[in-house]
Amino acid sequence: MDKIEILNLVPKFLAFYHKANKLEIDSKERWALWEEYYNFAAVPPGVEGRRMARNLLDKAWVRYEEHLSFIENWKPNEERVREYLTKVKNLLSYDQPIDFVLVYFVGGFENNPFVAPFDDGRLALCLPIELGESAITLVHELTHVVHNYTANLTADWERTIASTILQEGLATRVSQFLIPGHPDELYIEHKKGWLQSCKENRGEIIKGIYPYLEESSSEAVTRFTFGNGTTNHEREAYYVGWEMVNFLLTQGVTFGAIASIQETDIPDYLQESHLFFQPENSRF
Incomplete structure (x- = not known):
């Protein structure tokens, strides 16, 4: 049976948001809080990725308030993930168990899910939730997970x-x-x-x-x-x-x-x- 570990980063984001929202701070101080309390974004590694993450935060900040109720009340749906994972595996002719981490996070409204290596060698499927969950997006990313197994992909950022x-x-x-x-x-x-x-x-x-x-x-x-x-x-x-x-x-x-x-x-x-x-x- 496929093993899916859920890692929900939404509470970490909310801790950052509520703290930053209560303080009268500029964007530089808000970025420092983001790095301390949350520090997760769908960007490439390195200096350029950090610049992109800060830019995403600055642009998204004013939008979070109108989506706050949805973010606070959002809950993971593992059953839905397993349903689509089975369909993807069947289509790609893969019948072995898959073990991965499903990371839910709050992005910057850029709708950029991704798959990356996790700390322990497993794959992490990372899905943003602030705009709701799309079946198309879910299937797209689950395809990346299964494809990693069928083609022995490295899952690293640097690939041909x-x-x-x-x-x-x-x-x-x-x-x-x-x-x-x-x-x-x-x-x-x-x-x-x-x-x-x-x-x-x-x-x-x-x-x-x-x-x-x-x-x-x-x-x-x-x-x-x-x-x-x-x-x-x-x-x-x-x-x-x-x-x-x-x-x-x-x-x-x-x-x-x-x-x-x-x-x-x-x-x-x-x-x-x-x-x-x-x-x-x-x-x-």
């Missing part, structure tokens, strides 16, 4: 751009398959108009990312996820993954087969095994 592409593409398309019937934007878009803009620049985005498939530095991963890629579009790896996995599915490759590609083989698989990056498919 090819791996990033395939991981995000698989997660977006699995969520679309298991939670069907919604506009494409709901499965992948982080801000209005992004997907349409990517479609209009499809060839250039694919052409631009191709030389970086084997790059694995933190800077490269940040560039193609949080950053502006090569065409001034955020999250270009997500878009290329969305298109890439759809291409594989139309070629008859199953979800289980895609999920079984070992992480060390992913760069070669993307470069050599399929025609996706050829001009007639990427429309260079």
Whole structure:
């Protein structure tokens, strides 16, 4: 049986919020309290990540009050998680028990769940709760968890751009398959108009990312996820993954087969095994 340990960070956030809200302090002092009482955000590691976390806090601060009642009354729903985990495992053809930590936290309204290594070597699936819980988001992140087992993924922030592409593409398309019937934007878009803009620049985005498939530095991963890629579009790896996995599915490759590609083989698989990056498919 799958083992899910729940780590609820919402009380820690509320302790920070109530303390900071009672004091007449500036943003610098509020940041210091955040670091002392909470210190959790969906950002990359390092100095740049800390800068992003502080920026998220500053922008989100005025919004927390209107969502405070929801945050205070929110409760975890483990049964729902197990239901969708079973569906994802079946689709990806994985039948072994999974052991992971489910971390619930309050983010900055940016809706950025993520999967990362936990302190004891297990995976941590981290879900923000301030905007409510989406079945699409839950399935997306559970796909990352199961994919970690099927492909022996490292789960570290630093991984090849090819791996990033395939991981995000698989997660977006699995969520679309298991939670069907919604506009494409709901499965992948982080801000209005992004997907349409990517479609209009499809060839250039694919052409631009191709030389970086084997790059694995933190800077490269940040560039193609949080950053502006090569065409001034955020999250270009997500878009290329969305298109890439759809291409594989139309070629008859199953979800289980895609999920079984070992992480060390992913760069070669993307470069050599399929025609996706050829001009007639990427429309260079």
